[in-house]
Amino acid sequence: AQSVAQPEDQVNVAEGNPLTVKCTYSVSGNPYLFWYVQYPNRGLQFLLKYITGDNLVKGSYGFEAEFNKSQTSFHLKKPSALVSDSALYFCAVRDGANAGKSTFGDGTTLTVKP
Amino acid sequence: EAQVTQNPRYLITVTGKKLTVTCSQNMNHEYMSWYRQDPGLGLRQIYYSMNVEVTDKGDVPEGYKVSRKEKRNFPLILESPSPNQTSLYFCATGQLAGGTTDTQYFGPGTRLTVL
Numbered sequence: 074a075q076s077v078a079q080p081e082d083q084v085n086v087a088e089g090n091p092l093t094v095k096c097t098y099s100v101s102g103n104p105y106l107f108w109y110v111q112y113p114n115r116g117l118q119f120l121l122k123y124i125t126g127d128n129l130v131k132g133s134y135g136f137e138a139e140f141n142k143s144q145t146s147f148h149l150k151k152p153s154a155l156v157s158d159s160a161l162y163f164c165a166v167r168d169g170a171n172a173g174k175s176t177f178g179d180g181t182t183l184t185v186k187p
Numbered sequence: 188e189a190q191v192t193q194n195p196r197y198l199i200t201v202t203g204k205k206l207t208v209t210c211s212q213n214m215n216h217e218y219m220s221w222y223r224q225d226p227g228l229g230l231r232q233i234y235y236s237m238n239v240e241v242t243d244k245g246d247v248p249e250g251y252k253v254s255r256k257e258k259r260n261f262p263l264i265l266e267s268p269s270p271n272q273t274s275l276y277f278c279a280t281g282q283l284a285g286g287t288t289d290t291q292y293f294g295p296g297t298r299l300t301v302l
Contacts, residue, residue, distance in 0.1 A: 079229075082227075105289075107290070107291075109291075109293075115295070115296075116191075116277060116293035116294055116295045116296050117230075117277065117279075117291075117293040118293070119290045119291070119292070122289070122290060124289070163229060163230065165230075172237065172283075173218065173220070173235040173236075173237050173243055174232065174235065174243075174245060174246075175220065175232055175235075175245075175291070176232070176246070177222075177229045177230040177231070177232075178229050179227060179228060179229040180229050
């Protein structure tokens with residue numbers, strides 16, 4: 074069975090500071106990893122993904138994530154947070170051997186204060 | 188414009204009254220999926236479909252049915268809704284590449300309340 078853990082329900086940072094939202098995963102095959110963002114009263118939007126290749130993945134709005142196979146982690150990062158980054162962030166995993174099944178974390182609420 | 192549409196967006200109903208939430212996409216995606224979002228539980232996958240006439244259970248399929256008779260539509264059916272199915276429901280679509288799915292595109296959500 075595959076699983077995703079987002080250990081922090083809430084992350085608070087000051088505007089201009091770097092931010093990290095943590096994600097660890099468990100799959101039996103090759104992991105396909107994704108980050109999505111949900112703004113209030115909206116659907117989820119894709120941020121970035123890791124399928125294969127370079128462990129550092131760059132995505133939308135200046136976000137990036139690093140795939141760490143040994144630590145089974147895929148933390149989301151941004152060098153300088155904006156107030157507009159405040160939202161709910163979801164990490165998701167798919168097992169390469171089970172194409173259709175997706176597992177999402179419980180979500181982390183990011184609050185960026187001016 | 189590429190779109191995933193869900194109808195209705197809001198629904199209040201009573202226990203046992205059958206309902207259908209529709210999902211339609213205009214991106215010609217093979218893959219479609221339904222999720223429910225509950226506070227503190229993230230998104231949980233209900234059913235997914237890799238193509239027309241091909242559906243599979245996700246993590247929480249009990250109490251739900253789906254069908255995929257045509258590529259663009261993937262309705263979610265609650266034959267006898269119960270209060271524990273009160274939730275925010277999202278439909279998602281995606282392309283297949285190399286036999287697996289890639290990025291998912293989400294609809295705007297349907298907020299269902301079962302009294």
